[in-house]
Amino acid sequence: MSVNLSAPNPAELYPVSGVRIGVTEAGIRKANRKDLTVVLIDKGASVSGVFTQNRFCAAPVQICREHLASGAGIRAMLINTGNANAGTGQDGRTRALRTCAALADKLKLSPQDVLPFSTGVIMESLPIERIEAGLDSALADAREDNWLRAAEGIMTTDTVAKAYGTQLMIDGALVSITGISKGAGMIRPNMATMLGFMATDACVSQALMHQLATELAEGSFNRVTVDGDTSTNDSFVVIATNKAAHATIASLDSPQGQALKAAMLDVAQKLAQAIVRDGEGATKFIAIRVEGGKTQAECRQVAYAIAHSPLVKTAFFASDPNLGRILAAVGYAGISDLEQTGIDLYLDDVHVAVQGGRNPLYREEDGQRVMKQSEITVRVVLGRGDAVDTVWTCDLSHDYVTINADYRS
Incomplete structure (x- = not known):
C-alpha cells in the first residue's frame, strides 16, 4: 500500500x-x-x-x-x-x-x-x-x-x-x-x-x-x-x-x-x-509545517517531535482527532523557553488551538473530517520569530508492525 x-x-x-x-x-x-x-x-x-x-x-x-x-x-x-x-x-x-x-x-x-x-x-x-x-x-x-x-x-x-x-x-x-x-x-x-x-x-x-x-x-x-x-x-x-x-x-x-x-x-x-x-504500512501522507520559530533548526526540532511520536502517528492512522497529542509533542520538543500561550495549531484549514488552548470555534467533526483525508497538513505557529520549516511523515499502522516482524522471512 x-x-x-x-x-x-x-x-x-x-x-x-x-x-x-x-x-x-x-x-x-x-x-x-x-x-x-x-x-x-x-x-x-x-x-x-x-x-x-x-x-x-x-x-x-x-x-x-x-x-x-x-x-x-x-x-x-x-x-x-x-x-x-x-x-x-x-x-x-x-x-x-x-x-x-x-x-x-x-x-x-x-x-x-x-x-x-x-x-x-x-x-x-x-x-x-x-x-x-x-x-x-x-x-x-x-x-x-x-x-x-x-x-x-x-x-x-x-x-x-x-x-x-x-x-x-x-x-x-x-x-x-x-x-x-x-x-x-x-x-x-x-x-x-x-x-x-x-x-x-x-x-x-x-x-x-x-x-x-x-x-x-x-x-x-x-x-x-x-x-x-x-x-x-x-x-x-x-x-x-x-x-x-x-x-x-x-x-x-x-x-x-x-x-x-x-x-x-x-x-x-x-x-x-x-x-x-510508500512508508511501510502507511495510509496517510502528512506534512508538518512549523512557523514562527527563532531559527529553522528550532522549527525542525518541533516538527520532528510531532513526526516521531507514536501516539500522534497512531491517532492519524485511526483518523482520531486526539490533537492534544500534537501539543504535547510540541511541549517536549526540547525548547526550554517555549511559551505555550504563543502557540496556535491548525489541521489544514481548521484552526484547532489558539494561544495554547482549544479554539472556542473548533468543532470535533471538523478535525475528524481532516483526519480522514489521505493527505494532511499540520501547521504549528510558535509565535517566537520568522523562521519556517517543513518535514514530511506518515501514519503508523498495524501493517508496519507486520512488515517489520516478518522482514527476514
Whole structure:
C-alpha cells in the first residue's frame, strides 16, 4: 500500500549523457528479482555524496567515503539489494572491497574509482560470489535509458519504484536530470534506510559538488521520517557528467547555479516524499509545517517531535482527532523557553488551538473530517520569530508492525 503514489512515468526519466545503467538478477537473497545494478560514469564527471550519520555505518558507506575523499575520479557504482553488509566487521569491508575490485577489473579501472552500495538485511555476510557472477549480465544490460529498471533493482520493502526526471535550459543548452531512490522503513532524517542517486549532464565543477549534494539532501531527504530509525546504509549520490553545452557552473549563487539547484531540488523532494508515501504500512501522507520559530533548526526540532511520536502517528492512522497529542509533542520538543500561550495549531484549514488552548470555534467533526483525508497538513505557529520549516511523515499502522516482524522471512 502507498499513499497517492504512482509508478514512474518512463517518458519522464530522461537519459543522462555520460551515465549508463545495467540491472540483473543475481539471486543475492531471493530468486527472480532484480537485485544487482551497475552504474557506469564517463570520465570527467563530477561526483559527491552524503551518507548516514549512524556511527554503526555499513562497510560500503565507509568505503564510499574513503573513495570520494581520495580524490579518485569516480567511474562506476555497484548497488546490491537483499543484504546490507552492515554489522559485518572487517569481513564486511573485505567483501565490499572485493566487489569494487571485481567490477574495476572488468572495466579496466582502479578499485578506488568504484563506489559500492548495499541495502537489505543487517548482520549477514555479503554473498560476493553471487555478485561477481552477476557482473557480466549487469554490464551487458548497461544503457542510458535504464533508469526505470534501476529504480526497480534497488527496491527492498518498497511497493512502488521511485524515479523522477526533469529538464531545463541553462544558457541556451538543454540539461537533463533524472533520479531514483528506495526506502520504505527505517527512515529518519540525517539520511535514512534509503538509497538515492541523481544524475545530470549539467557542467558543475567538482569543487562545488559536495555543497550541491549537501544542500539537496538538506532540502529533501533530511526532511522525511517514517519511523524515527536512522539506518546504517543511507547514501545519496549526485553526479554531474559535464556533457551539456554550457559553461561550467562554479557557484550555486549564480543564476545558472540557482536554476540547476532548484530543478534538482524539485526532483530530490519528489523522491524523498515518495519514500514517505510508500512508508511501510502507511495510509496517510502528512506534512508538518512549523512557523514562527527563532531559527529553522528550532522549527525542525518541533516538527520532528510531532513526526516521531507514536501516539500522534497512531491517532492519524485511526483518523482520531486526539490533537492534544500534537501539543504535547510540541511541549517536549526540547525548547526550554517555549511559551505555550504563543502557540496556535491548525489541521489544514481548521484552526484547532489558539494561544495554547482549544479554539472556542473548533468543532470535533471538523478535525475528524481532516483526519480522514489521505493527505494532511499540520501547521504549528510558535509565535517566537520568522523562521519556517517543513518535514514530511506518515501514519503508523498495524501493517508496519507486520512488515517489520516478518522482514527476514
